[in-house]
Amino acid sequence: MAARWSSENVVVEFRDAQATAMSVDCLGQHAVLSGRRFLYIVNLDAPNEGHRKISRQSKWDIGAVQWNPHDSYAYYFAASSNQRVDLYKWKEGNGEVCTSLQGHTRVISDLDWSVFEPDLLVTSSVDTYIYIWDIKDTRKPTVSLSAVAGASQVKWNKKNANCLATSHDGDVRIWDKRKPSTAVEYLAAHLSKIHGLDWHPDNEYTLATSSQDNSVRFWDYRQPRKYLNILPCQVPVWKARYTPFSNGLVTVMVPQLRRENSLLLWNVFDLNTPVHTFVGHDDVVLEFQWRKQKEGSKDYQLVTWSRDQTLRMWRIDSQLQRLCANDILDGVDDLIDGISLLPEPDKALQPQDSEPQHSSGHGDEEALKEDFLNDLLVGKKTDQLGLPQTLQQEFSLINVQIRNVNVEMDAVNRSCTVSVHCGNHRVRMLVMFPVQYPNNAAPSFQFINPTSITASMKAKLLKILKDTSLQKVKRNQSCLEPCLRQLVSWLESVVNQEDSTSSNPYALPNSVTTPLPTFARVSNAYGSYQDSNIPFPRTSGARFCGAGYLVYFTRPMTMHRAVSPTEPTPRSLSALSAYHSGLITPMKIRTETPGNLRLYSGSPTRSEKEQVSISSFYYKERKSRRWKSKREGTDANNRPIKAAGKVIIQDISCLLPVHKLLGELYILNVNNIQETCQKNAASAMAVGRRDLVQVWSLAMVATDLCLGPKSDPDLEIPWAQHPFGRQLLESLLAHYSQLHDVQTLAMLCSVFEAQSRLQGCPNSYGPFPQRASNLASHSRYPSFTSSGSCSSMSDPGLGTGGWSIANKDTEQTSTPWCESSPDEFRYSNLMYPDHREREKDQHEKNKRLLDPANTQQFDDFKKCYGEILYRWGLREKRAEVLKFVSSPPDPHKGIEFGVYCSHCRSEARGTQCAICKGFTFQCAICHVAVRGSSNFCLTCGHGGHTSHMMEWFRTQEVCPTGCGCHCLLESTF
Numbered sequence: 001m002a003a004r005w006s007s008e009n010v011v012v013e014f015r016d017a018q019a020t021a022m023s024v025d026c027l028g029q030h031a032v033l034s035g036r037r038f039l040y041i042v043n044l045d046a047p048n049e050g051h052r053k054i055s056r057q058s059k060w061d062i063g064a065v066q067w068n069p070h071d072s073y074a075y076y077f078a079a080s081s082n083q084r085v086d087l088y089k090w091k092e093g094n095g096e097v098c099t100s101l102q103g104h105t106r107v108i109s110d111l112d113w114s115v116f117e118p119d120l121l122v123t124s125s126v127d128t129y130i131y132i133w134d135i136k137d138t139r140k141p142t143v144s145l146s147a148v149a150g151a152s153q154v155k156w157n158k159k160n161a162n163c164l165a166t167s168h169d170g171d172v173r174i175w176d177k178r179k180p181s182t183a184v185e186y187l188a189a190h191l192s193k194i195h196g197l198d199w200h201p202d203n204e205y206t207l208a209t210s211s212q213d214n215s216v217r218f219w220d221y222r223q224p225r226k227y228l229n230i231l232p233c234q235v236p237v238w239k240a241r242y243t244p245f246s247n248g249l250v251t252v253m254v255p256q257l258r259r260e261n262s263l264l265l266w267n268v269f270d271l272n273t274p275v276h277t278f279v280g281h282d283d284v285v286l287e288f289q290w291r292k293q294k295e296g297s298k299d300y301q302l303v304t305w306s307r308d309q310t311l312r313m314w315r316i317d318s319q320l321q322r323l324c325a326n327d328i329l330d331g332v333d334d335l336i337d338g339i340s341l342l343p344e345p346d347k348a349l350q351p352q353d354s355e356p357q358h359s360s361g362h363g364d365e366e367a368l369k370e371d372f373l374n375d376l377l378v379g380k381k382t383d384q385l386g387l388p389q390t391l392q393q394e395f396s397l398i399n400v401q402i403r404n405v406n407v408e409m410d411a412v413n414r415s416c417t418v419s420v421h422c423g424n425h426r427v428r429m430l431v432m433f434p435v436q437y438p439n440n441a442a443p444s445f446q447f448i449n450p451t452s453i454t455a456s457m458k459a460k461l462l463k464i465l466k467d468t469s470l471q472k473v474k475r476n477q478s479c480l481e482p483c484l485r486q487l488v489s490w491l492e493s494v495v496n497q498e499d500s501t502s503s504n505p506y507a508l509p510n511s512v513t514t515p516l517p518t519f520a521r522v523s524n525a526y527g528s529y530q531d532s533n534i535p536f537p538r539t540s541g542a543r544f545c546g547a548g549y550l551v552y553f554t555r556p557m558t559m560h561r562a563v564s565p566t567e568p569t570p571r572s573l574s575a576l577s578a579y580h581s582g583l584i585t586p587m588k589i590r591t592e593t594p595g596n597l598r599l600y601s602g603s604p605t606r607s608e609k610e611q612v613s614i615s616s617f618y619y620k621e622r623k624s625r626r627w628k629s630k631r632e633g634t635d636a637n638n639r640p641i642k643a644a645g646k647v648i649i650q651d652i653s654c655l656l657p658v659h660k661l662l663g664e665l666y667i668l669n670v671n672n673i674q675e676t677c678q679k680n681a682a683s684a685m686a687v688g689r690r691d692l693v694q695v696w697s698l699a700m701v702a703t704d705l706c707l708g709p710k711s712d713p714d715l716e717i718p719w720a721q722h723p724f725g726r727q728l729l730e731s732l733l734a735h736y737s738q739l740h741d742v743q744t745l746a747m748l749c750s751v752f753e754a755q756s757r758l759q760g761c762p763n764s765y766g767p768f769p770q771r772a773s774n775l776a777s778h779s780r781y782p783s784f785t786s787s788g789s790c791s792s793m794s795d796p797g798l799g800t801g802g803w804s805i806a807n808k809d810t811e812q813t814s815t816p817w818c819e820s821s822p823d824e825f826r827y828s829n830l831m832y833p834d835h836r837e838r839e840k841d842q843h844e845k846n847k848r849l850l851d852p853a854n855t856q857q858f859d860d861f862k863k864c865y866g867e868i869l870y871r872w873g874l875r876e877k878r879a880e881v882l883k884f885v886s887s888p889p890d891p892h893k894g895i896e897f898g899v900y901c902s903h904c905r906s907e908a909r910g911t912q913c914a915i916c917k918g919f920t921f922q923c924a925i926c927h928v929a930v931r932g933s934s935n936f937c938l939t940c941g942h943g944g945h946t947s948h949m950m951e952w953f954r955t956q957e958v959c960p961t962g963c964g965c966h967c968l969l970e971s972t973f
Helices: 318-323 332-337 362-379 391-397 455-473 480-503 573-580 614-618 630-635 660-665 673-686 690-702 726-738 742-758 769-778 822-831 835-846 852-872 875-882 946-953
Strands: 004-006 010-013 021-024 030-034 038-043 051-055 062-067 076-081 084-091 094-102 108-113 120-125 129-134 143-146 153-156 163-168 171-176 185-187 194-199 206-211 215-220 229-232 237-242 248-253 263-267 276-278 285-291 300-306 310-316 405-410 415-422 425-432 444-447 541-545 549-553 619-621 640-642 647-651 783-785 802-804 934-936 943-945
Touching: 021 062, 021 285, 021 300, 030 062, 030 076, 051 094, 062 108, 076 108, 084 108, 108 153, 120 153, 153 194, 163 194, 171 194, 206 237, 215 237, 237 285, 248 285, 263 318, 405 480, 415 480, 425 480, 444 455, 455 480, 660 673, 660 852, 673 690, 673 742, 690 726, 690 742, 726 742, 742 852, 742 875, 852 875, 934 946, 943 946
Parallel strands: 004 276, 194 237
Antiparallel strands: 010 310, 021 030, 030 038, 038 051, 062 076, 076 084, 084 094, 108 120, 120 129, 129 143, 153 163, 163 171, 171 185, 194 206, 206 215, 215 229, 237 248, 248 263, 263 276, 285 300, 300 310, 405 415, 415 425, 425 444, 541 549, 549 647, 619 640, 783 802, 934 943
16 A cells, blocks of 8 residues: 655644643643743644743753543643643633642653543653552652653553553553552563553553664563564654554654654554655654544544644544555445355254244344454454454354264354263253453353253363363463363263273273364463463472482372373463363372272362362362262261372482581591591591592691691791692692582691691781782682572571682692792881791791681681581581681671661661752651651561551551561561
């Protein structure tokens, strides 16, 4: 379709206005232009005959302005300026400010009146809050919505009084004002900032978004993962709004290099080419709105305001409106009158027991026409999927060859009657389809005479049919044929079970009936849009325990699927109903009597009012069978069958580098290091660790008293500088660091630390604790964090932190004796005026087998091993190891209460912040600054006036802000 274009009908120039926003009242009589000094009220019936002004005193431009959309409040309009919203009243040619709304702490980005309640106004700001105001009580907002990012757009839903949408950069959040704590749905709509947001005038679930990423996208927020359609553009889109007629959409682009300033009119069903172009503005179009249609006229008027300071009105005639109509609806009246285009009624579709079909009356014709129009509008987009889009199509495509089933379909009344005869059972059911079917609207099922099954069987069958239909319609799919197959399959299973139990009550049922043909089962359509964030119950899991155990549980014994292993993994809670609708064929369960085997149904027998819960997935009530004895039925039948899998605790200590028995046998005798190494070597031999036997043997040799260093550095080089001294020990530590054997690392560090203390070496943390603590970053052992978290009963001052494991070259040697860098030399000269003192201190470091530069790292080994000993229950052994930690735990700093500003986060004294001049503490109930007595939670930091808090927690347990904190429990010492 070629794009048409036209010029405006009315042009009015306001050179001195410098207006940044424009709005048209609901009566179509006035438009308001918002400038910095004046508000200009324009009479749209005579725009060239002058205009009125309302003076304003503010240095801030008006960001948004909007008239109240209700006729009874048509003389009110709201205008936002910086952090404030002013309510103006224009009546009898005079305007004045009635009141102001103040609550935001940053610039207000948008506002919108509710189309249902004339007193409600919503405002959004970059301060991350969205406030809903009642103009009858302007002291504080009635509802407060909070998001992580600031909101740039806010719009009320045009069909749902409680729903509104906000845009945050490239995301959209859907809110319900009755549940202000969190958003109902999140849409990751665009990759760039959203400039425009508009709800569909006739569909409460559909909205359009325009963005900086050069596109307009159409969304159904029940399907947040994928947009319905997209309008790609060459430039960013400033605004995109639905037309009040047909299926039109008007877009305004952000011009690049002053090229295009036109408005484009689109047909949402054909986004390839615009159907009309409004040409005339010389600069960016800032705002456009629709004027109310005049009585007796079929034309609409579009009012636009541009940066070229001109107000233009464009006439939309009937011919232009028809261009926005759906092409598939052209000639619908003729199509309905000549109903021959619809599928011809087949004999199988006619009621068998009724009289011949007569011509429809006027009411039936209108109902069929309306249904046909709605189905065409809704179903056009998904026609390519090859699925039935109308009830008539579904009736015509249904397989009437399903055995034992007779279906009488009535498309005009949107109902069908199903008759099933199987064995001695007969079921006759009336199925009614709502107008919205299958768009998330399930049909209703009702038993009618003659039906021979019992009441309990009816309840179970209704539950199966409802679950099956809900699973389908949540995916906007037809559900009649799957429900029919479920009905037949269930009845046949009941008949087969009765036949088998009547012949041999101890034999398992064995169906001889030919199985039903396979079809697209509902179990493959997991998930829904309402509970997509609620996960499916866990069927298996595993977790490592810090004491050397692996705890895991397996799938429930009753979970034996009748479908192929390639079935998609269930993701959401709605898929749980499939496990209660007969789609799961359970395994055989052996009861207390070894000779009896029973087959339990995949869904528990529950009343139709009882909802599917997670607990019902794991525990199924055992129901009595008619072949059971009376004694058995009273004794064991009421006990629940534990359908959950077993919890298994596996000892995996043999796979770990640490050994609990070694932890019990190791000793730390600081008075006799030789004996310690010898006994530890014997302990390693006892558990089969021959490598550790060699290690402790080398340690025993290295700690021999004859190798003790001399006190005079001029006599000899310390043994630690020998290749078999510190260098050998570092190679051992690097090796066991790679093996993650923290037990050996900690014990070696403790033994050689004890040996250093016996030789009288000073603590490396003595003179320069700050410098020593930073040396860990230069350790030859790369950083590695222990996987075990500290127990709540452990000493909080001895957390494991991060201990390093070696992965470095063992060929790197330690610093040669008396060798130091120039920086170290200058630094030491400042601290040691006498060079002999510096030389003595260097000698004290060189004679230690453990490099003092890595002391912090060695302490981490000991702390981590101490945590493992604590989990093993070896607390005395833990205390022995932690005695050799060089740095004592940091002293507790105590508790100090402070008040921080909720806006700029700076420390404040009193009720007002000295930095931002805002109130420091705001009541979570009334959102007013707290000046007098107050109470707050030590965990979440929320609180408010004492009287408000006491009144709230008389009936509530969680924080009033919706953060989820149980303040009463958390604040109890």
